[in-house]
Amino acid sequence: MDFLKRNYGWMIVSLLALLPMLIISKMIQVDVGNGLSISLVENTIGDEQTTLDMLYHISGEFAIRWMTAVLTLTPVFIIFGIQHLFVRQAMGIATAIWSILHFIIFISAEGFLETFTQFNYIAGGIAVLILIPLLITSNRKSMKRLKKNWKKLQSLAYVAVGLSLLHVAILDKTWIIYAVIVSLGFVVRMPIVRDKFLERRKRKQGLTH
Template sequence: MKFISKNYGWIIVAILAILPMFVILRMINLDFINGFSITLVEGTGEGSRTTLEMLYHVTGEFAIRWMTAVLTLTPFYVLFGVSNLYVRQAMGIATAIWSFLHFIFFIWAEGFLETFSQFNYIAGFIAVLILIPLFFTSNRKSMKWLKSKWKKLQSLAYLAIILSLLHVAILEKTWIIYAVIVIVGFIIRTPTVKERLLAFRKEKRRVNTL
């Protein structure tokens, strides 16, 4: 119980990140009996999409959602004073895993060389490359080892989200909502706006305690 009460935020993020995986598992057959093999369950795509196209779409959607959510944590803290570093790490891990799955299904569908055929694919590929070191350093040991360099490394997430937004924008997907959230988040992060919001929240808390 002590572990759960101390890590409830991390556990909630893990559950939210894992639950959609069951949708993916319904589209895949894993054979462990006759040697390990993976086959797709045809007919599970929506509309005119094939199963592989559906897998590619679903993983991409969840990747951009988690990435956007991670970048809203600092604005959320500025506005409401709620912050949890380890929840941020858990959300970062979820972002990376869904992004890796998206890239894997892309290669499965199109082949690795197709990655370099269009600008939007290259942007997505670079975003995935950026997420690799962020994924492997999203833990307490890395924080202690890298010290001040850890935050600098993690700040590359901003570049990853910009590249990801370019990736989905060029593909003409429903990206505008994510772009708006990220832009508002960046505005809140600017020193002038951030200081005013923190001062306003502090003053409001002082008045409420009188």
């Protein structure tokens, strides 16, 4: 019970991050009869798009959704005082995994060299490269080993976010809503705005006590 109380947030995030894999599993067929072979199953969801296109779309959408969710945690803490380090860590891991999966699907469909043909592809590729070391060091051992450098390394996530938002905004204008949400979050982080929210929280806490 103590384990569940300490880790329920991390477990919920992990479950939500893995659920879309159930959809993806229906699109992929693995045959181990004559050696390992992996093939795509077409028309699994009754859509005109190919399975590869759907995999590319699903992975990219969940990558940017998790990235946006991670960046809303600090504004939520500033406004409401709700904070959970391990939830943030789990969301960060989910972001990196879905982003890397999205990149793998892209190069499987288009080839690695296609990454360098368009600015939005280059931006997305660099973002994934940044997320890889952040994923590898997203654990307590790395925090203890790197110490102050760990925060500096993790701060590169903001660069990855900027590049990712640029990538999706150019690729699909409808995804610009994520950029709007993230931008509002950064407004809340501004010292003049943040301090007002923190002062308001303190006054409310003083009234309750």
